[in-house]
Amino acid sequence: MTLKLDKHVISSAKKYAKKQNISLSKLIENYLNKVTHDEKEVDNITPLVESLTGVIDLNESDYRKGYNNFLSKKYS
Numbered sequence: 625m626t627l628k629l630d631k632h633v634i635s636s637a638k639k640y641a642k643k644q645n646i647s648l649s650k651l652i653e654n655y656l657n658k659v660t661h662d663e664k665e666v667d668n669i670t671p672l673v674e675s676l677t678g679v680i681d682l683n684e685s686d687y688r689k690g691y692n693n694f695l696s697k698k699y700s
Contacts (some may be wrong), residue, residue, distance in 0.1 A: 637652075
């Protein structure tokens with residue numbers, strides 16, 4: 625298999641792989657495995673889980689506070 629990639633991307637990827645103590649080939653294999661695996665999982669999300677998506681702002685530092693606010697709004 626031959627891939628054409630930007631030389632800066634290749635250089636950065638090689639440095640990252642070296643820091644992680646893995647080969648560039650293994651890094652790419654892991655990435656491709658991850659993205660194809662995640663795609664399959666998306667198909668298996670139940671309607672209940674889908675309805676809960678986005679309920680809590682993950683950028684909020686206090687998750688309990690966010691969840692409590694959600695429950696307060698929901699049941700008030």
